[in-house]
Amino acid sequence: MSRAKKVAVLPGDGIGPEIVEQAVRVLHQVEKKFGCSLEFSYGMIGGGAIDRAGTPLPDETLQLCKQCDAVLLGAVGGPAWDHYPPEIRPEKALLQLRKELGLFSNLRPVMQFDGLESSSALRPEVIKDVDLVVVRELTGGIYFGEKTRINTPDGEVASDLLIYHEYEVERIVRQAFEIAEKRRKKVTSVDKANVLESSRLWRKVAEKVSQEYPDVTLEHMLVDNCAMQIVQRPSTFDVLVTENMFGDILSDEAAVLSGSIGLLPSASLGRGTFGLYEPVHGSAPDIAGQGVANPAATLLSAAMMLRYSFGYHEAANAVEEAVKQVIAKGFRTPDLIKEGQIKMAVDTEEFGALVIKEIDQSEVAPETKANAKVGIR
């Protein structure tokens, strides 16, 4: 294979370091098995960076990311920093990093895992055949609009501006159509066009872009309805495209379909092959330091990195298959064990070791249909 691919590794806070450690171990196994070469460089981000460097996103971290081919991130935040002012909160680092790197498109695939049918809070017949991708706009909308906080005689007043430019909507909607063309050819555009002007623009642009993709069906859905439909008839969704905050909320909700937020990976992409890969979940302060976090979401994010940023499709398939196999064989981190179920309980490190063993023993498999469907390039 070609020169070593450079990976910036940002473990972050809470369970971040625990899950990222397993991802790096798995990627070392990928190097061994597939003869590729990855070069890892570590950087600080989030609360830990505030404590050590006085800022959640030190300039060295940003420069490191810019010099690499991809970024692998754990999670940021936690109660220790919740009272900090907005400019030095851990979450600010994440938003700034995505913006600075031009990563406007956040892909969050949601799938079914064999053996987990009864781990979901939903009935097995409802979650049967779930296979959807949330395409979340990532660098615009209310998270990035102007914020104000003023004192008035009637008390404090706060505001967050929700603003979208046409070009921002157009590029993310187009991305959704490109993905849908390789899948089941259906785009659900989610908005609140009955109330929000930004959503009315969103809808108009979605209609315009859809003209270029006559073989893809476009449906519009109001976000409140979508929040219900996603748990009522999830298998009818293929590609779901939406603005930043709606996508944030709906993707956490969609975790119920797989069985745990610890299973949901993500890829944040821009124009080229550079990408940032992180689990959908946060730093899970309630279980941090116990070594019991589910590392699957991070391992699957690493697989997305192999696929989208490096084009290592076989290696990506092997990691995804290995994670699925470990789960199918009945191994479970605590988040996937319901009361009364007898399963083989494993911790974070044991789960990582099982995945490594699966990769070691795997045949080098060709691109499978299921994997190819999420592909965007």
Ligand SMILES: NC(=O)c1ccc[n+]([C@@H]2O[C@H](COP(=O)([O-])OP(=O)(O)OC[C@H]3O[C@@H](n4cnc5c(N)ncnc54)[C@H](O)[C@@H]3O)[C@@H](O)[C@H]2O)c1
């Ligand atoms: N990308 C990110 O870095 C990111 C994303 C979301 C939240 N956050 C931050 O994380 C902190 C905690 O947020 P929260 O509690 O609302 O959300 P969270 O996703 O961290 O946790 C929600 C629940 O899911 C569980 N959970 C999450 N990941 C898990 C895993 N891998 N394995 C097993 N269980 C898991 C947690 O234990 C918790 O019960 C906050 O500071 C928040 O701002 C960061």
Ligand SMILES: CC(C)[C@H](C(=O)O)[C@@H](O)C(=O)O
């Ligand atoms: C921590 C927060 C800023 C972040 C977001 O809203 O993007 C998180 O919830 C996510 O989903 O990655």
Ligand SMILES: [Mg+2]
């Ligand atoms: Mg979120």
